[in-house]
Amino acid sequence: MLLTRKGDAASRTNNRFSSGLADTLSRALPTMDRRGFLKRSGIGVGAGIAASQLGLIQRARASGAVGEKSANSKIEVRRTVCTHCSVGCAVDAVVENGVWVRQEPVFDSPINLGAHCAKGAALREHGHGEYRLKYPMKLVNGKYQRISWDQALTEIADKLLEIKKTSGPDSAFFVGSSKHNNEQAMLLRKFVSFYGTNNTDHQARICHSTTVAGVANTWGYGAMTNSYNDMQNAKAALYIGSNAAEAHPVSMLHLLHAKENGCKVIVVDPRYTRTAAKSNQYIRIRSGSDIPFLYGMMYHIFKNGWEDKQYIHDRVYGMEKIKEEALKWTPEKVEEACGVPEAQVYQAAETMALNRPSTVVWCMGQTQHTIGNAIVRASCLLQLVLGNIGKSGGGTNIFRGHDNVQGATDVGPNPDSLPGYFGLAAGAWKHWCNVWGVDYEWVKKQFASQAMMEKSGTTVSRWIDAVLEKSELIDQENSVKTMVFWGHAPNSQTRGLEMKKAFDKLDMLVVIDPYPSATAAMAAMKVDGQELNPKRQVYLLPAATQFETSGSVTASNRSIQWREKVIEPLFESRTDQMIMYQLAEKLGFAKELVAKLKMVPGKGGMMEPEPESMLQEINRGTWTIGYTGQSPERLKAHMRNMHLFDVKTLKCKGGKDPVSGYDMTGDYFGLPWPCYGTPGLKHPGSPNLYDTSKHVMEGGGNFRANFGVERDGVSLLAEDGSHSLGADITTGYPEFDHVLLKKLGWWDDLTEAEKKAAEGKNWKTDLSGGIQRVVMQVHGCHPFGNAKARAVVWNFPDPVPQHREPLFGTRPDLVAKYPTHDDKKSFWRLPTLYKSVQQKNVEARLYEKFPIILTSGRLTEYEGGGEETRSNPWLAELQQENFVELNPKAASDRGIRNGEFVIVSTPTGARIKVRALVTPRVAEDTAFIPFHFSGWWQGKDMKEFYPEGAMPIVRGEAVNTATTYGYDSVTMMQETKTTICNIERFSA
Amino acid sequence: MARMKFICDAERCIECNSCVTACKNEHEVPWGVNRRRVVTVNDGVIGQEKSISVACMHCSDAPCMAVCPVDCFYRTDEGVVLHNKDICIGCGYCSYACPFGAPQFPSNGTFGLRGKMDKCTFCSGGPEENGSEKEFEKYGRNRLAEGKLPLCAEMCSTKALLGGDGDVISEIFRNRVVKRGKGSEVWGWGTAYGKAPHADAKLELQTGTEK
Amino acid sequence: MTLALASQFSIAQQTNAGSRDAQAQSVQTPSAQPPATLPGVESVDILKQNQAERSQTQPGNLAPVFRSVADGTKHYSSLPALEAGVLIQGKTQFPGQGRATTAGEAWRQYRNGPLTMIGGTLLLLALAAVAAMYFFRGQIKLDGPRTGRLIERFTPTERTIHWSMAISFVTLAVSGGIILFGKHILLPFFGLTLFGWLAFLCKNIHNFAGPVFTLSIILFFIQFVRDNLPGTSDLKWLSKMGGLMNGEHVSSHRFNAGEKIVFWGVVVALGLVVSASGFVLDMLIPGFEYSRAHMQIASIVHVVAAVLAASAVIGHIYLGTIGMEGAYEAMRTGYVDDVWAKEHHDLWYADIEQGKIPRVRSAEQSIPEPVAHSGASA
Numbered sequence A: 001m002l003l004t005r006k007g008d009a010a011s012r013t014n015n016r017f018s019s020g021l022a023d024t025l026s027r028a029l030p031t032m033d034r035r036g037f038l039k040r041s042g043i044g045v046g047a048g049i050a051a052s053q054l055g056l057i058q059r060a061r062a063s064g065a066v067g068e069k070s071a072n073s074k075i076e077v078r079r080t081v082c083t084h085c086s087v088g089c090a091v092d093a094v095v096e097n098g099v100w101v102r103q104e105p106v107f108d109s110p111i112n113l114g115a116h117c118a119k120g121a122a123l124r125e126h127g128h129g130e131y132r133l134k135y136p137m138k139l140v141n142g143k144y145q146r147i148s149w150d151q152a153l154t155e156i157a158d159k160l161l162e163i164k165k166t167s168g169p170d171s172a173f174f175v176g177s178s179k180h181n182n183e184q185a186m187l188l189r190k191f192v193s194f195y196g197t198n199n200t201d202h203q204a205r206i207c208h209s210t211t212v213a214g215v216a217n218t219w220g221y222g223a224m225t226n227s228y229n230d231m232q233n234a235k236a237a238l239y240i241g242s243n244a245a246e247a248h249p250v251s252m253l254h255l256l257h258a259k260e261n262g263c264k265v266i267v268v269d270p271r272y273t274r275t276a277a278k279s280n281q282y283i284r285i286r287s288g289s290d291i292p293f294l295y296g297m298m299y300h301i302f303k304n305g306w307e308d309k310q311y312i313h314d315r316v317y318g319m320e321k322i323k324e325e326a327l328k329w330t331p332e333k334v335e336e337a338c339g340v341p342e343a344q345v346y347q348a349a350e351t352m353a354l355n356r357p358s359t360v361v362w363c364m365g366q367t368q369h370t371i372g373n374a375i376v377r378a379s380c381l382l383q384l385v386l387g388n389i390g391k392s393g394g395g396t397n398i399f400r401g402h403d404n405v406q407g408a409t410d411v412g413p414n415p416d417s418l419p420g421y422f423g424l425a426a427g428a429w430k431h432w433c434n435v436w437g438v439d440y441e442w443v444k445k446q447f448a449s450q451a452m453m454e455k456s457g458t459t460v461s462r463w464i465d466a467v468l469e470k471s472e473l474i475d476q477e478n479s480v481k482t483m484v485f486w487g488h489a490p491n492s493q494t495r496g497l498e499m500k501k502a503f504d505k506l507d508m509l510v511v512i513d514p515y516p517s518a519t520a521a522m523a524a525m526k527v528d529g530q531e532l533n534p535k536r537q538v539y540l541l542p543a544a545t546q547f548e549t550s551g552s553v554t555a556s557n558r559s560i561q562w563r564e565k566v567i568e569p570l571f572e573s574r575t576d577q578m579i580m581y582q583l584a585e586k587l588g589f590a591k592e593l594v595a596k597l598k599m600v601p602g603k604g605g606m607m608e609p610e611p612e613s614m615l616q617e618i619n620r621g622t623w624t625i626g627y628t629g630q631s632p633e634r635l636k637a638h639m640r641n642m643h644l645f646d647v648k649t650l651k652c653k654g655g656k657d658p659v660s661g662y663d664m665t666g667d668y669f670g671l672p673w674p675c676y677g678t679p680g681l682k683h684p685g686s687p688n689l690y691d692t693s694k695h696v697m698e699g700g701g702n703f704r705a706n707f708g709v710e711r712d713g714v715s716l717l718a719e720d721g722s723h724s725l726g727a728d729i730t731t732g733y734p735e736f737d738h739v740l741l742k743k744l745g746w747w748d749d750l751t752e753a754e755k756k757a758a759e760g761k762n763w764k765t766d767l768s769g770g771i772q773r774v775v776m777q778v779h780g781c782h783p784f785g786n787a788k789a790r791a792v793v794w795n796f797p798d799p800v801p802q803h804r805e806p807l808f809g810t811r812p813d814l815v816a817k818y819p820t821h822d823d824k825k826s827f828w829r830l831p832t833l834y835k836s837v838q839q840k841n842v843e844a845r846l847y848e849k850f851p852i853i854l855t856s857g858r859l860t861e862y863e864g865g866g867e868e869t870r871s872n873p874w875l876a877e878l879q880q881e882n883f884v885e886l887n888p889k890a891a892s893d894r895g896i897r898n899g900e901f902v903i904v905s906t907p908t909g910a911r912i913k914v915r916a917l918v919t920p921r922v923a924e925d926t927a928f929i930p931f932h933f934s935g936w937w938q939g940k941d942m943k944e945f946y947p948e949g950a951m952p953i954v955r956g957e958a959v960n961t962a963t964t965y966g967y968d969s970v971t972m973m974q975e976t977k978t979t980i981c982n983i984e985r986f987s988a
Numbered sequence B: 001m002a003r004m005k006f007i008c009d010a011e012r013c014i015e016c017n018s019c020v021t022a023c024k025n026e027h028e029v030p031w032g033v034n035r036r037r038v039v040t041v042n043d044g045v046i047g048q049e050k051s052i053s054v055a056c057m058h059c060s061d062a063p064c065m066a067v068c069p070v071d072c073f074y075r076t077d078e079g080v081v082l083h084n085k086d087i088c089i090g091c092g093y094c095s096y097a098c099p100f101g102a103p104q105f106p107s108n109g110t111f112g113l114r115g116k117m118d119k120c121t122f123c124s125g126g127p128e129e130n131g132s133e134k135e136f137e138k139y140g141r142n143r144l145a146e147g148k149l150p151l152c153a154e155m156c157s158t159k160a161l162l163g164g165d166g167d168v169i170s171e172i173f174r175n176r177v178v179k180r181g182k183g184s185e186v187w188g189w190g191t192a193y194g195k196a197p198h199a200d201a202k203l204e205l206q207t208g209t210e211k
Numbered sequence C: 001m002t003l004a005l006a007s008q009f010s011i012a013q014q015t016n017a018g019s020r021d022a023q024a025q026s027v028q029t030p031s032a033q034p035p036a037t038l039p040g041v042e043s044v045d046i047l048k049q050n051q052a053e054r055s056q057t058q059p060g061n062l063a064p065v066f067r068s069v070a071d072g073t074k075h076y077s078s079l080p081a082l083e084a085g086v087l088i089q090g091k092t093q094f095p096g097q098g099r100a101t102t103a104g105e106a107w108r109q110y111r112n113g114p115l116t117m118i119g120g121t122l123l124l125l126a127l128a129a130v131a132a133m134y135f136f137r138g139q140i141k142l143d144g145p146r147t148g149r150l151i152e153r154f155t156p157t158e159r160t161i162h163w164s165m166a167i168s169f170v171t172l173a174v175s176g177g178i179i180l181f182g183k184h185i186l187l188p189f190f191g192l193t194l195f196g197w198l199a200f201l202c203k204n205i206h207n208f209a210g211p212v213f214t215l216s217i218i219l220f221f222i223q224f225v226r227d228n229l230p231g232t233s234d235l236k237w238l239s240k241m242g243g244l245m246n247g248e249h250v251s252s253h254r255f256n257a258g259e260k261i262v263f264w265g266v267v268v269a270l271g272l273v274v275s276a277s278g279f280v281l282d283m284l285i286p287g288f289e290y291s292r293a294h295m296q297i298a299s300i301v302h303v304v305a306a307v308l309a310a311s312a313v314i315g316h317i318y319l320g321t322i323g324m325e326g327a328y329e330a331m332r333t334g335y336v337d338d339v340w341a342k343e344h345h346d347l348w349y350a351d352i353e354q355g356k357i358p359r360v361r362s363a364e365q366s367i368p369e370p371v372a373h374s375g376a377s378a
């Protein structure tokens, strides 16, 4: 019999993957070394399987190779990075004869140590792409038909040119993507600029735009201050508005490790989430009431004198005003507004104050509100009060969204800025024209006018209104007539019913996406009695995925990783950079688009810009946020030598890349931006922002001087003695330019060549990097100055964060006390309503008809609009239907039982059909629906409208079909976290 | 010789389903067959919710093995409970016997037509030649033969799932337990292996976890 | 001690790659140290603590959760499979078992133990009994010579029904028996591969023959129930054991009490039980919850009933073939000699003689030529 046949200990090998669990564990939990583990596991000793045998093992499914023993089959391992969220988990893809046959964990990655969540563990499905769009398609008589690439590109370009001619360039809107790598994101911004509009945007708008604006305006940069890894140093962590266990699962590796070392975890969320299940203290708040809660904490902190007085004195501007405000938030008021009793608030405050460094984590629970900008600043304030910013183990750990949303925000398609947050002023344009190697005047000519060139475009959250609103009410020549969705789903934006109207009104819709099907189906769907533009053209273009090109991606912690290309673009798909180039050819600006880029042959020998050269272009221009030091060579060296980086600090203890000879000693993994100066300067990247305990050349820093040097006679610069380690200037100082350098007598530290380039320039525009080099390397100072953080952001509607009730709420009593903003006539080119909507809702007593607060968010298995992940059978099996989380009491009041269909209706008139998940995760007054579904429209399956062969496995009702109006008063973030609904049993 | 076992650390497991998907991906397991699954106990109950990932535990005195009418199970030197699909008749008895619901079948069982049983192999294939095409098709990859450990454990997002030599993983687990301050039982070990892990026995005594 | 440990770990935490070995050692320390003093006997209340309360006093102690895990409760799992949410089967105690164990374990012990052992023994006993009967009593012969006059005892329909029942039963019994006992009896001789094939065959035959059997017993019941209604003569027949032992002719109607027992006991009662449980095992009942617990119970019921039925049928088959002259003939050809009828079913014969029951009930067929019968004993 077959007993014990398998125990062939001698066949245990030590190949690239064998590091295994043991290594991971010894790195994550330094309690056991790897060798010891292997020894004691009884594996890891003895001869390994020879490489040839390995081939046998890995042979599997390579096309054509099945069955026959192809001795010459080529097996390669390509290192890439998961495309599903901002954690940035590395993956080794095993490719055989061009087929992605296997996926192995990268234990060496300091970010994920081989770990993945469901999405990352299912990545290889991208190598099959069964349900992808396979060739270009066009909507003809309500059905999608296959067309050739050339026909598609020609017709699209013709239409774009026609629209530009008849209605002006601003009648086109380009929705970019946080799924693009940095290179593609930058190229798209360039593309849109050369078409002549600022009407471009991407997911960050509806994701962390409020964070970016709020945080950047508080202390300088709009990004997560520390890293997932650094959370291992935290002694307490407050998760408020983040469900990391489902949205950033691998980050929990670091948190849970910290927790085992004593870190106290507090979770504040309307739902008892999987993250909350790992907390020491869970606090249930009413959705949208974070500000009262945060002030409630600050109240206790100030009352008990727990604030970091020295820190506030040295590094924070305007804190008195905050204290004043916080002390108004008495425990009674806090409890009234957010439903949390004093004792719980006190306990949270005490935990955070007495266990420093303590960190705050937030995500969509804070950002997606009409007051998102104020909520995130309230969180910043908490951390400033506690002196936690710029400290290892502290910081605001803002977990970002898509894999490259940070990068796309930094260098990609934003309506109000050129890459690197340069803004849209003439100087910014000139800087980038210089970098791109094009003539400023030529670019200007592409726009409707210089004024339009310098005016922020509208936002993806509002494209619906830009299409539907009367032209005269829109702050541009004409309404938007054509939409190009270049890597964005439709079901992620609110107000689905109106979106459908906008889709039907367009002259042209172009979707460039590996999985354009949600948009396609929604556009093709017929709605009874709704007008359809008879001349509308709809095109679908199959884009390649990030596994079918190479490029860099910026994780949430600002580390940049380089993805190797895993496979050739499947089917007829083409890389985004190739599509941009080819479309530019038809539009007549291809030469300019790639003026300084190296062209290489891509799919089918067709030319496309080389990712490396695009990254170098980013390096050449993005001085503001230090995207200059991360040359492709340095990044690739990091990717090859991940094992040299420490898991806790991300720092390389020492070591050379055997391939390039580059010495990585002292570098932080992925050169987290800012990594200032030229690559030659070897800035190591900044693991934690604003950390004065380190020299700037070791990644240290301080708050940015971005708002002038004084305000109303009060200095905004840091106080004496507050500066980054080893700085020549031991007090606050402004940002550097050629004038300051000369004043300080540092000018001569520049080389002659540098002087030439730096003359008349500042640290952001000096393309030689000389100013940055001298300031940092020679004088230990920070190029962006040394200022205080702003507790009061005077340029925001609420300089001191104020609580304001959502437009759609269940508490008219609180609306009276905390009303929303006044309406705005023209805001990002559009009229935007606040008070009028809120008042109307109260008057109509909507809170009676829709008594349940509806919030939405994420499931581990699906991502974003979900079309990609719902097409992946390994993931789809795990969540087969959309549902609404409903409290048992609320359910029984309505006669609803677990698993039954219910109808969720909202004030928009939408009635969506989902399963009831009866669970105490939510309180009686709240319901939750994940937003990843699409393919049902108010109870009807949209099956017949999908392009053939490109329908995801799982379909369901999109919550955004039912979501309501409401936008952040600074960034136009859509309100998706707080609205109202009614829930009833479905009866057929 | 190492004795392979699993531990799922309920204090760490976040129900991310990575283990489930990793398994599907690695072994091309069809829809409906779940060699591993994740269960959340006290879902949504404040302070009481725990998630646990479960697959075949490769039991010491495996009921599946004993009950199989064709005796197609066998145990490797490393304590891994495997079975021979060529011989399996798809009667389903192993699934009735298994305390953990590990055995899975590709079809629904009407007229007893279930197809061949499939379950977690501890990523060590089946009776076919190590690493062969046939082995892959029937049982999935043989990672142990490649010197690797189960992929589900290797990819676990939080390292909640530990798979490997029972002594080693119980030691890793014990270290965590010590750090957490109080004892903790190893989930499922009593049922699967008939006893608590050696290292933890003491700890349980100390803390009275058994209660 | 905990404190000391914690500090050790935090030091270990600071150190790095180079000193991992040292850390590995540091983890040895706790077990080397004597255990801390045992906490006093904890009050009974601890059993009532829920996890939230327990976590307050003993973070990391999951006993309350694990208690609910082992009791078979269905918890949350995003997978839709019926028992995806059950971590460990609940406990069960089958009749005769000393204590409750995990249901699957209890079932395996029951099946592999008593069911196999007692069941096997019972079947062997039944075989032994008929062997003994044949050895000591020999075939029950007709007393008188055949008259050559024939009575149609079973119409072709009746025979078809009986035989389809009989054949399916035997098929089921043999195939089922191989599934249950084959491992012990055949496997050692056949080897895994061959036995695997055989078992696979048997299993599939069994799964499809089952419903045929069920259908047969239903038809059989309809066809024969009238003549199997118990009558007064049955008691007498029973009290004399049907004369099986001494050859006495006990008077009976068309079917004697023995046959009625087979009818009611085996065909009706056990047949239904075995069919019902078989339909569960075969997953043929729509809407039924095919949980492991239900399957285990069905399996046990099925085996018990099957073994009882099979044992009884062994006796029946014996009598229907070599045990009694002329019986087999009746079921094969449908006709019996007047003598046979008079000797075994006198009351029925009387009715025929009186014309209450026609000699031939099937229309199509006329009385065949009498066949020369030397019986099985020849």
Ligand SMILES: Nc1nc2c(c(=O)[nH]1)N[C@H]1C(S)=C(S)[C@@H](COP(=O)(O)OP(=O)(O)OC[C@H]3O[C@@H](n4cnc5c(=O)[nH]c(N)nc54)[C@H](O)[C@@H]3O)O[C@H]1N2
Pocket (backbone or CB within 6 Å): A084, A085, A086, A207, A208, A240, A241, A242, A243, A244, A246, A247, A248, A268, A269, A270, A271, A273, A285, A286, A287, A288, A289, A290, A362, A363, A364, A365, A366, A399, A400, A401, A402, A855, A856, A857, A858, A859, A860, A861, A862, A863, A864, A865, A977, A978
């Ligand atoms: N699996 C998966 N992971 C993802 C994504 C995905 O689609 N799927 N998307 C990525 C992206 S783009 C992003 S932006 C991140 C988002 O990551 P998260 O923001 O962590 O995820 P969400 O589920 O949107 O929201 C987090 C929590 O906010 C809570 N919440 C709702 N309203 C409020 C409120 O008013 N106050 C507070 N404090 N909490 C509130 C919700 O109950 C929810 O649990 O995830 C990223 N990771």
Ligand SMILES: Nc1nc2c(c(=O)[nH]1)N[C@H]1C(S)=C(S)[C@@H](COP(=O)(O)OP(=O)(O)OC[C@H]3O[C@@H](n4cnc5c(=O)[nH]c(N)nc54)[C@H](O)[C@@H]3O)O[C@H]1N2
Pocket (backbone or CB within 6 Å): A177, A179, A180, A203, A204, A206, A207, A208, A364, A401, A402, A486, A487, A488, A489, A490, A491, A492, A493, A494, A512, A513, A514, A515, A516, A543, A544, A545, A546, A576, A856, A857, A858, A863, A864, A865, A866, A867, A868, A931, A959, A960, A963, A976, A977
């Ligand atoms: N109700 C509600 N709505 C929400 C949220 C919520 O919490 N509640 N969250 C919001 C947030 S935070 C976000 S970030 C958005 C996310 O929503 P979206 O970003 O709209 O959702 P995704 O499905 O991730 O869209 C990305 C698209 O890019 C495509 N893609 C992937 N790779 C590539 C590539 O290389 N090239 C191209 N061209 N395309 C590619 C994918 O196929 C997919 O269609 O949803 C927002 N909407």
Ligand code: HEM
Pocket (backbone or CB within 6 Å): B069, B090, B091, B112, C111, C169, C172, C173, C175, C176, C177, C179, C180, C181, C203, C206, C207, C209, C210, C211, C213, C214, C271, C274, C275, C277, C278, C279, C281, C282, C283, C299, C302, C303, C306, C307, C309, C310
């Ligand atoms: C009356 C005659 C029958 C006998 C003697 C019989 C006997 C058996 C036996 C001995 C087993 C094996 C049990 C074990 O190994 O634990 C078995 C299993 C089974 N029987 Fe029957 N059975 C009979 C009728 C039926 C009927 C009528 C059905 C269905 C309609 C049926 C369906 C099954 C099924 C599904 C199994 C499980 C075996 C498998 O699927 O591989 N049986 N039977």
Ligand code: HEM
Pocket (backbone or CB within 6 Å): C153, C162, C165, C166, C167, C169, C170, C224, C228, C255, C259, C260, C262, C263, C266, C267, C313, C316, C317, C319, C320, C321, C327, C328, C329, C330, C331, C332
């Ligand atoms: C190969 C096997 C079998 C043989 C040779 C056989 C033979 C016979 C014969 C000869 C008779 C007629 C007796 C008479 O004339 O009174 C008979 C009747 C009967 N047989 Fe069978 N039989 C077999 C299998 C079965 C089985 C498997 C069952 C039930 C599960 C069964 C149930 C009956 C019953 C109930 C009757 C009597 C009719 C009644 O009482 O309604 N037989 N059988």
Ligand code: SF4
Pocket (backbone or CB within 6 Å): A082, A083, A084, A085, A086, A087, A088, A089, A112, A115, A116, A117, A118, A119, A120, A121, A247, A248, A249, A250, A251
């Ligand atoms: S989705 Fe995020 S956490 Fe999950 S594997 Fe990908 S990068 Fe890692």
Ligand code: SF4
Pocket (backbone or CB within 6 Å): B055, B056, B057, B058, B059, B062, B063, B064, B065, B081, B094, B097, B098, B099, B100, B101, B102, B103, B119, B192
């Ligand atoms: S877990 Fe189940 S299948 Fe695995 S060895 Fe134990 S009884 Fe058998």
Ligand code: SF4
Pocket (backbone or CB within 6 Å): B064, B067, B068, B069, B070, B071, B072, B083, B087, B088, B089, B090, B091, B092, B093, B094, B095, B103, B116, B117
């Ligand atoms: S299903 Fe296969 S492995 Fe399981 S008991 Fe039956 S024959 Fe054995």
Ligand code: SF4
Pocket (backbone or CB within 6 Å): B022, B023, B024, B026, B027, B035, B036, B055, B119, B120, B121, B122, B123, B124, B150, B151, B152, B153, B163
């Ligand atoms: S050990 Fe391997 S086969 Fe078993 S569950 Fe894990 S991945 Fe799947």
Ligand code: SF4
Pocket (backbone or CB within 6 Å): B008, B012, B013, B014, B015, B016, B017, B018, B019, B020, B038, B051, B052, B053, B155, B156, B157, B158, B159, B160, B161
């Ligand atoms: S991968 Fe790990 S954390 Fe995630 S569900 Fe599985 S065991 Fe739990």
Ligand SMILES: [Mo]
Pocket (backbone or CB within 6 Å): A203, A206, A207, A208, A400, A401, A402
């Ligand atoms: Mo996002």
